[in-house]
Amino acid sequence: MRFFISADIKRNKALYYAVLAFLIFSLLFWIASWISFYGKYGLSYESLFKYYFMDPEFPQKISIAQISEDIHINLFLHGLMLLTLLSIFNLFGQNQNFKLFIILSSNLFALFYIGADLLIFFLEWPILLWLKLFSFIVYQLLLLFVILYNLYCLVLKDARPPKTKALRYFTFLFSLFFLLFLLSNFLNFFSKMGFGIEGIKDYYLGNPSLFIKPKTFQGVFKVFYPHLLTMALFSLLLTHLLPFAGVKKKKAIILGFSVFLFSFLDNLSSLLILFNPYFAYLKLLSFWAFQLTAIFLSLYVLVFSLRKEEYPAMIV
Known part of the structure; x- marks a missing residue:
């Protein structure tokens, strides 16, 4: 900004x-x-x-x-x-x-x-x-x-x-x-689906024995649609802090692209599961990849903010 x-x-x-x-x-x-x-x-x-x-x-x-x-x-x-x-x-x-x-x-x-x-x-x-x-x-x-x-x-x-x-x-x-947002993401994910493949399938495709109704395309798209913008904005805000933490340009580009990609795949896989249950694996992998990458970057920025040296982005 x-x-x-x-x-x-x-x-x-x-x-x-x-x-x-x-x-x-x-x-x-x-x-x-x-x-x-x-x-x-x-x-x-x-x-x-x-x-x-x-x-x-x-x-x-x-x-x-x-x-x-x-x-x-x-x-x-x-x-x-x-x-x-x-x-x-x-x-x-x-x-x-x-x-x-x-x-x-x-x-x-x-x-x-x-x-x-x-x-x-x-x-x-x-x-x-x-x-x-x-x-x-x-x-x-x-x-x-x-x-x-x-x-x-x-x-x-x-x-x-x-x-x-x-x-x-x-x-x-x-x-x-x-x-804290990322930790709440873990809690939100676990409370709805757990951290297993079957739990993800049950959440989206339903399970009659557990009295779980399947999600409709309209219902999933209602969540997918706003997350296209909010997760892109989250990724932008996180990566735009990397120069303040002294991350070199090439690394910042790679890490920033990874956050954008994993967040998009996490969001998109929710829709794809409705067409093929094997996309539950993509959902779980992309969720963990996004979470761990974003947590690492957030921790890196947080730790750097506690140091004494000047912000690289402030140096002319």
């Missing part, structure tokens, strides 16, 4: 209006987040308790598959949004300590908000419902401050070159979001 290390937003009119439009849409997303949270959980302890533990109309406990799906989506969505919003914020923040406080606290409460689902599911402590509600509210307030501050500074202030220390925090936190 150009504004990740650039302070020339106002001089580049196309970039200026693109960032302005993004901030306006972010504000709309912020409003929609409250509506979405209220519609799903409510805004009280009682409504949260009903969602997670007891609903008279649907007395069955929420499944780990649903929990993992929510975490999987939210880690990607909020990780991407935080990287973008805080990258802009980093160009305008005046006080370095305050800037770092906002960066760290917003990421921390986002992780509490997203991860509270797992804690509630496994520990079954009703008191953790307060963590879910409190972390959501604090995270949303921090997010609103960042959006409004960015809008104010974009219109009335001049951007400044970002500090290397803040960029290290960005790289560390975003690679951490990537790692």
